[in-house]
Amino acid sequence: MTRLPDAMLIDALAADTRPVRPLAPPLKRAAATLAAVALVGAAAVLAAANLREFRSLHAGREVLLALEMAAALATGVLAITAAFFASVPGRSRRCSLAPLPFLAAWLLLSGVGCYRELVAGGAGTGSFSGHPEGNSQHCVLFILGVSALLAPPIIWRLGRAAPLEPLSVALLGGLGIAALSAFLLQFFHPFTVTFLDLGMHLIAVLLVIGVAGVLNRRTLVGSQKAPK
Amino acid sequence: MLSGYIAARLEVGLAKHGNPPPDLKAADGGDWGALLAAAQAGDADAYRRFLSAALPFIRALARRRCGSEEEAEDVVQDVLLTVHRIRHTYEPGRPVKPWLTAITVRRAIDATRKRSRIRTRETFDEHAYETFADPQANREVGSDAPRVLAGMTADLSRGQKEAIDLVKVQEMSLAEASAVSGQTIASLKVNIHRAIKKMRLNLSRKPSE
Numbered sequence: 560m561t562r563l564p565d566a567m568l569i570d571a572l573a574a575d576t577r578p579v580r581p582l583a584p585p586l587k588r589a590a591a592t593l594a595a596v597a598l599v600g601a602a603a604v605l606a607a608a609n610l611r612e613f614r615s616l617h618a619g620r621e622v623l624l625a626l627e628m629a630a631a632l633a634t635g636v637l638a639i640t641a642a643f644f645a646s647v648p649g650r651s652r653r654c655s656l657a658p659l660p661f662l663a664a665w666l667l668l669s670g671v672g673c674y675r676e677l678v679a680g681g682a683g684t685g686s687f688s689g690h691p692e693g694n695s696q697h698c699v700l701f702i703l704g705v706s707a708l709l710a711p712p713i714i715w716r717l718g719r720a721a722p723l724e725p726l727s728v729a730l731l732g733g734l735g736i737a738a739l740s741a742f743l744l745q746f747f748h749p750f751t752v753t754f755l756d757l758g759m760h761l762i763a764v765l766l767v768i769g770v771a772g773v774l775n776r777r778t779l780v781g782s783q784k785a786p787k
Numbered sequence: 788m789l790s791g792y793i794a795a796r797l798e799v800g801l802a803k804h805g806n807p808p809p810d811l812k813a814a815d816g817g818d819w820g821a822l823l824a825a826a827q828a829g830d831a832d833a834y835r836r837f838l839s840a841a842l843p844f845i846r847a848l849a850r851r852r853c854g855s856e857e858e859a860e861d862v863v864q865d866v867l868l869t870v871h872r873i874r875h876t877y878e879p880g881r882p883v884k885p886w887l888t889a890i891t892v893r894r895a896i897d898a899t900r901k902r903s904r905i906r907t908r909e910t911f912d913e914h915a916y917e918t919f920a921d922p923q924a925n926r927e928v929g930s931d932a933p934r935v936l937a938g939m940t941a942d943l944s945r946g947q948k949e950a951i952d953l954v955k956v957q958e959m960s961l962a963e964a965s966a967v968s969g970q971t972i973a974s975l976k977v978n979i980h981r982a983i984k985k986m987r988l989n990l991s992r993k994p995s996e
Contacts, residue, residue: 563963568864569838571966572871578829579875647876648893649886721873723893 582720585643585650592643592716593636596709600743608746616748623672624745630665631742634658638735639713646720646728655731658738665738666761673754695759698744702763705740710771725775733771737764819887824879838867844884845891852895858902865894868962939986946970947985950978 563571582588604610617624638658644650713732722728741760752760819837826834845866846859853859869890877886940948946968953964954975961972970978 563864563959563966565842565863565867566839567966568867568963569835569842571962572838572867573831573835575871575962575965575972576826576829576831576834579827581824581827581879582876584878647878648873648889649881720876723869723873723890 582647585647586640588716588719589640589643592713593639595712596739600739604743604746610746613746620672620675623668623675627665627668627672628742628745630661630668631738631745633661634665635735635738635742637661638731638738640735642717642728642731642735643720645724645731646717646722648723655727658731658734662734662738669752669757669760670754673752673757676753695753695756698748698756699759699763699766701744701747702737702740702760703766705743706736706767709736709739726772729771729775730768733768734764736771737767740767819883820877820879820881823874823877823883827874827877827879838870841870841883841887842867844887848888848891849895852892853898854902858898859895862891862895862898864960865898866891868960869894871962935990939989940982941989943982943985944978946974947978947982950975951982951986954979 583591635658637654641654641657644654645652710732713736717728717732741764744760819841822833822837822840826837842863846863849859849862849866850856853862866887870887873890877883940951943951949968950964950970953959953967954961959967961975964970964975965972968975
């Protein structure tokens with residue numbers, strides 16, 4: 560590589576400088592993004608979900624469901640917040656670990672819920688609440704579809720920081736988007752979750768994280784613009 | 788966290804060895820923060836002062852991270868260009884050093900990865916560029932090359948020739964080429980794009996055309 564003297568390079572960079580608007584703190588940017596997602600999600604649930612059926616379907620297991628959904632929501636919120644922190648150089652990387660306990664709790668509570676359903680419904684029946692097996696594919700499509708809708712604005716917001724380590728930002732963002740999609744899925748789920756169903760949910764979540772990881776550089780670095 | 792730790796370790800290490808770079812010892816993050824904030828507002832002089840003051844800090848960090856002096860100097864310039872590109876990510880009021888350290892460490896890691904990738908995948912062969920083993924056989928091709936190149940670049944403007952020479956032949960970065968030629972980065976990009984388009988067109992033309 561041909562190198563200029565440092566002084567000449569500094570002069571060239573100084574000559575090229577123009578006003579740029581500093582990015583807002585990551586917490587503020589994450590909060591604004593999540594507020595927008597919350598508004599759209601709440602509107603979709605109120606408009607399209609059958610909340611009466613949702614309540615009756617989960618009667619008797621409200622506490623477990625609330626904990627499970629809270630864990631999924633916390634995973635999503637913390638993962639997206641951590642992605643905003645990770646996208647800015649020099650910010651604490653400890654928050655990247657914040658979603659992990661909630662992810663573990665989400666998986667554990669989901670597993671407990673499935674086990675209780677299995678015990679209550681009887682092993683080997685193959686279906687619960689009158690719904691045949693095979694509906695899990697709709698769950699996968701739901702998670703992938705909602706993730707595809709949530710991803711572009713979130714990726715665009717994350718890309719504004721032009722992250723130096725796009726892979727970790729993409730993985731955290733992917734986890735957050737998938738967890739929020741899985742949270743929303745609960746309102747539209749036509750039957751209580753089975754182990755098979757839970758496995759399909761996990762596959763969908765991993766797919767979203769995998770796609771985000773594979774496309775990290777192209778999506779995050781490619782979505783940035785030169786500062787103005 | 789990690790970058791703050793590295794910055795702290797660097798300062799401790801320099802203090803222990805008794806030879807700190809003067810600006811690292813003298814300038815504190817607060818002054819740098821004010822200069823960088825002014826640079827974000829478009830103050831070119833503050834930006835120049837900030838980059839000059841931060842240079843020893845960046846160099847000291849790069850030297851600790853890189854395998855050779857040459858590589859460290861490449862990293863230093865890469866860091867300067869990266870700082871320029873992402874200066875909007877600095878949050879005024881926060882310490883500058885963790886921000887600068889994170890950029891330098893990342894660029895040093897990138898350089899190390901690039902070096903090991905080149906070592907494992909590329910082999911230097913001085914004969915690889917020859918088309919035939921017999922030196923005489925290469926002479927005809929060699930003598931034809933300037934004519935072909937002259938034909939391709941015949942109708943390029945002076946600015947286009949200069950942009951191609953600096954960026955594509957001498958492999959300068961756009962900022963470096965801009966400093967040498969006096970062309971703005973935007974006009975360099977435009978000139979390169981137009982030059983390549985013209986050269987491609989000229990190459991595809993038959994000699995009789």
